[in-house]
Amino acid sequence: MRQIITDTIIQAVRKISMEAAYDLGEDVVHAIEEFKKREESPVGKGILDQVLENAKIARNEQAPMCQDTGFAVLFVELGQEVQITGGDFYAAINEGVRQGYKDGYLRKSILGDPLERKNTGDNTPAVIHTEIVPGDKIKITIAPKGGGSENMSEIKMLKPSEGLQGIKDFVIDRVRRSGGNPCPPVIVGIGIGGTFEKCAMLAKKALLREIGHRHPNKFYADLEVELLGKINRLGIGPQGLGGTTTALDVHIEVHPCHIASLPVAVNMQCHAARHKEVIL
Amino acid sequence: MSEKKKINTPLTDDIVAGLKIGDEVLITGNIYTARDAAHKRMVDLLDKGEKLPFEPKGQMIYFVGPSPAKPGKVIGSAGPTTSYRMNAYSPRMIEVGLKGMIGKGEMGPEVAAKLKEKTAVYFVAVGGAAALIAKSITGNELIAYEELGAEAIRKLTVKDFPAIVAMDCHGGNIYKEGIAKYEKK
Numbered sequence: 160m161r162q163i164i165t166d167t168i169i170q171a172v173r174k175i176s177m178e179a180a181y182d183l184g185e186d187v188v189h190a191i192e193e194f195k196k197r198e199e200s201p202v203g204k205g206i207l208d209q210v211l212e213n214a215k216i217a218r219n220e221q222a223p224m225c226q227d228t229g230f231a232v233l234f235v236e237l238g239q240e241v242q243i244t245g246g247d248f249y250a251a252i253n254e255g256v257r258q259g260y261k262d263g264y265l266r267k268s269i270l271g272d273p274l275e276r277k278n279t280g281d282n283t284p285a286v287i288h289t290e291i292v293p294g295d296k297i298k299i300t301i302a303p304k305g306g307g308s309e310n311m312s313e314i315k316m317l318k319p320s321e322g323l324q325g326i327k328d329f330v331i332d333r334v335r336r337s338g339g340n341p342c343p344p345v346i347v348g349i350g351i352g353g354t355f356e357k358c359a360m361l362a363k364k365a366l367l368r369e370i371g372h373r374h375p376n377k378f379y380a381d382l383e384v385e386l387l388g389k390i391n392r393l394g395i396g397p398q399g400l401g402g403t404t405t406a407l408d409v410h411i412e413v414h415p416c417h418i419a420s421l422p423v424a425v426n427m428q429c430h431a432a433r434h435k436e437v438i439l
Numbered sequence: 440m441s442e443k444k445k446i447n448t449p450l451t452d453d454i455v456a457g458l459k460i461g462d463e464v465l466i467t468g469n470i471y472t473a474r475d476a477a478h479k480r481m482v483d484l485l486d487k488g489e490k491l492p493f494e495p496k497g498q499m500i501y502f503v504g505p506s507p508a509k510p511g512k513v514i515g516s517a518g519p520t521t522s523y524r525m526n527a528y529s530p531r532m533i534e535v536g537l538k539g540m541i542g543k544g545e546m547g548p549e550v551a552a553k554l555k556e557k558t559a560v561y562f563v564a565v566g567g568a569a570a571l572i573a574k575s576i577t578g579n580e581l582i583a584y585e586e587l588g589a590e591a592i593r594k595l596t597v598k599d600f601p602a603i604v605a606m607d608c609h610g611g612n613i614y615k616e617g618i619a620k621y622e623k624k
């Protein structure tokens with residue numbers, strides 16, 4: 160057994176909480192630059208310019224690229240040969256988030272109770288998804304998620320007879336109804352199959368994939384490209400003010416499914432597509 | 440790209456009437472911040488016939504909940520929040536003299552109607568461009584509801600704050616017209 164102390168986890172999570180808020184991934188920057196060249200709306204082009212300039216300022220000044228520094232969502236791949244010592248594993252992750260959001264001057268957006276609506280003051284608790292994997296390492300990914308794009312997400316239990324066309328219609332309709340609210344250009348994460356909760360999880364996980372990387376199965380890879388094309392013909396454009404850049408990419412994840420079901424979930428991600436990972 | 444229009448607050452009927460959707464503007468002067476919770480409190484005050492924490496005549500509200508300011512900075516990152524959540528409140532605020540709002544995303548027909556009736560305007564700032572927008576904010580004074588944290592009402596002093604006219608007082612709505620223009624069937 161390899162031992163990892165909770166203090167190491169706290170420090171690592173603190174660091175990636177801040178880095179995620181300040182430093183937009185190169186894949187996103189590159190995609191925006193490419194789409195800007197083809198954007199037909201002058202207002203839209205100007206917006207993409209602002210988004211790129213903003214990313215630069217955020218990185219240089221170590222300032223949050225967006226004031227909504229999100230719900231701290233963490234994906235943990237825990238090697239089965241790792242033993243955590245020095246305290247509670249989940250408490251350590253939450254402590255890392257607490258320190259990162261405080262020391263990094265990130266916004267605290269979490270309410271302790273959904274109806275009482277009182278702020279917890281330190282952006283905890285985080286949402287933590289853990290998977291046990293072979294090996295003696297821990298991989299922690301943080302993907303802070305803003306409210307604007309999360310609110311435009313949706314899951315639907317289709318009838319199997321609705322099939323592929325039903326999935327396409329649902330996705331396109333969801334993006335169309337979202338308009339400017341999720342801060343387009345967006346990345347669209349789609350889950351197909353599994354159960355109700357598994358499907359939502361697939362859509363969320365799809366957002367972690369690097370822009371431009373296609374699904375390994377050609378059928379789904381082609382479907383990603385087809386949906387991306389259709390979405391960008393909707394005319395929504397940057398910030399929903401009209402244009403040809405509505406989505407930077409579409410990522411699909413699939414899972415085996417029950418004979419009676421065809422779940423499909425769409426998780427919308429704004430251009431502030433933040434994620435950072437660390438391997439301990 | 441078209442020339443950017445410079446406008447100053449407080450806004451007058453003449454300034455507002457001269458703005459149409461798609462105009463890119465640079466705003467200088469004072470703007471007030473408020474989100475859902477602060478709006479709810481202000482509308483409650485109006486219902487009770489009481490005074491608002493600031494005089495709304497000719498003023499603008501920016502829908503924003505900034506991140507905390509680093510030491511030595513006026514404000515943290517400060518981009519717009521989604522505006523439709525304020526559909527229930529903005530018409531009331533316009534009735535008592537508010538001339539403009541800044542947010543992101545389309546506002547509802549009840550807001551569009553009030554913009555027309557009272558000669559007011561809805562601007563969007565670029566959602567997510569929060570570090571860039573913060574550069575145009577030179578003053579930040581807490582006005583009310585400190586306990587709401589990021590949702591408190593603040594008076595911001597801005598210089599050349601970048602925004603785009605999204606819904607104007609002539610019935611124009613860029614979300615409808617802009618999208619129709621670039622939609623490919």
Ligand code: SF4
Nearest residue numbers: 225305307342429567
């Ligand atoms: S949707 Fe994203 S970019 Fe827009 S305000 Fe929310 S977190 Fe920021």
